[in-house]
Amino acid sequence: DTGVSQDPRHKITKRGQNVTFRCDPISEHNRLYWYRQTLGQGPEFLTYFQNEAQLEKSRLLSDRFSAERPKGSFSTLEIQRTEQGDSAMYLCASSIHEQGTRSPLHFGNGTRLTVT
């Protein structure tokens, strides 16, 4: 178990540029989640995948955001035409989907995005 891996750890970009983040979940986990965390706040849900299917998107996920999980393995989160308000920590988490509410989400170290 190597844990959830996110790349890059930090990204600085200019307003209007596109950025893409990658998440590699724990290998046997079939669910993958993206969250956004701004300074002093808790993580906010953006979207999740079960295997390769994106099953729910938050209203926080504007049209400029797109996420993929080809083949149900790693996932990418792309932000087009970045805005300063997109500056945040982007967290990826994975879990095994099983009956009951018990299984925790396992988080990566996050990608900190700064839009100048």
Next chain:
Amino acid sequence: AQKITQTQPGMFVQEKEAVTLDCTYDTSDPSYGLFWYKQPSSGEMIFLIYQGSYDQQNATEGRYSLNFQKARKSANLVISASQLGDSAMYFCAMREAMDSSYKLIFGSGTRLLVRP
């Protein structure tokens, strides 16, 4: 309405003493799970403890215990024998069984500082 409320933005505790971090929640789902996570300054979210709504006993994990009062809808985290390494942000989160995404909804967190 806020689903998870953490009313203490910051807390201090003396090393080796116990501390209680408050969390109240709001749900109409009879089946739910409550989680606590620790987030050190490095950014990773570390799962600490879980309490299910039907669990008869309060959860314990080492120095962490959960004071679960279902009627009051509270799930306070108790850290015994505080250590300097416990200084971090602490987040309470909830999962509702009716939510097919099984996502976690987080509170705004409490920053704990352990004094030597």
